[in-house]
Amino acid sequence: MAELLPPLKPIAIKERLSILFVEKGHLDVLDGAFVVVDKNGVRTHIPVGGVACLMLEPGTRVSHAAAALAARVGTLLVWVGEAGVRLYSSGQPGGARSDRLLYQAKLALDDAARLKVVRKMYAIRFGEEPPSRRSVEQLRGIEGVRVRETYKRLAAKYGVAWKARNYDTQEWDRADVPNRCLSAATACLYGVTEAAVLAAGYAPAVGFIHTxxxxxxxxxxxxxxxxQTVVPVAFRVAAKKTPQPEQAVRLGCRDVFRETRLLERIIPTIEDILAAGEIAPPTPPEEAVPPAIPNPKSLGDAGHRA
Structure with missing residues (x-):
């Protein structure tokens, strides 16, 4: 008697390819896998569930089957403009559970807990404790000053002429090259981060510093x-004055995500940050609907549908 194959398990976010850009093609499903068909009929397969985020550029069509498959396997679909400007996104299973979302909301609504979370974000980002007896608004202002100084320092390091962080998504071509590179780089980072946030079962809209x-x-x-990741890539590309800086930035971000093992770090960092609020996560209610397919062992990341 032939042995039964083990049950399928979703690939954990930390083990996936971070981002993949799709342009001028039809995203569909063939033989259970994503496939991109270009105008010449050439098919390119994408491993099912092996990508954290698909960035869909202009000229891309998506079938109903592809959107449904993305939701099942936990691949975030992000519609972006030609220059990487975010337009719309969908297709993650993080909403399949609410315990972490309620935990996040409870922290955000408690002023004392929120301040503790913001202070932890500050400490991790800058490698030092923030000034004591400061409100969230005051810490936001201090952070803004440090960010502007960091931009200046990195621009000088890479030999880039820098004025200020300034761009208009409606008039992309009027922005200078450093700002265009930074916008393309942060779009990549936001896509990967959103995929991890949703996979872990948290709400992208419930912020602590940003609201x-x-x-x-x-x-x-x-x-x-x-x-630590995308800003140095953006300034390095801007300094080279390449003919297609946005494309070079995307490739650079893909590489730095792999080198820094970013997808392995995002969800544990989120948990560490939220734990600083010193509020215990709520326990699942007794009447909670169990997974459609019970799993004796944990699979994938928190938030994946079974």
């Missing part, structure tokens, strides 16, 4: 890693 935006928490988490 009132659909991706406030994504910006909070991404900022912790920004100057």
């Amino acid at each position: 009132g935006k659909p991706l406030s928490f994504v910006y909070d988490v991404a900022d912790v890693f920004k100057f």
Whole structure:
């Protein structure tokens, strides 16, 4: 009698390829896998569940089957503009559970807990404890000053003429090359971070430093890693004055995500940051609906559908 194959398990976020850009093609499903068909009919397969985030550029069409498959395997679909400007995203299974979302919301609504979380973000980002007796708004201001100084320092290090962080998504070509490179780089980081946030079951909109935006928490988490990863890539590319800087930035970000093992670090960092709020996560209610396919052992990352 032939042995039964082991049950399928979703690939953990930390073990996936970080991002993949798709341009001018039809994203569909063939033989259970993502496939991109270009205008000449050439098919390119993408491993199912092996990519954390698919960045869909102009000229890309997505079938219903592809969107449904992305939701099942935990691959975030992000619609971006030609220059990497975020437009819309969908297709993650993080909403399959609410315990972590409720925990996050409880921390954000408690002023004392929120301040502790913000102080932890500051400490991780800058490698030192923030000044004592400061409010969230005051820490936000201090952070802004340090960020502007860091931009200046890195620009000088790579020999890039730097004025200020300034761009208009509606008039992309009018921005200078360093700002265009930075925008392309942060778009890559936000896509990967959002995929991890959703896979872990948290809400992208419930932020602590950033508020009132659909991706406030994504910006909070991404900022912790920004100057370690994508900002140096952006300035390095800007200094080279390549003919296609945005493409060079994307390739550089892909490489630095792999080199720094970013996907392995995001979810543990989120848990470390939220734990600083000193509020115990809520226990699942007794009437909670169990997984459709029970799993005796943990599989994938927190938040994946079974």
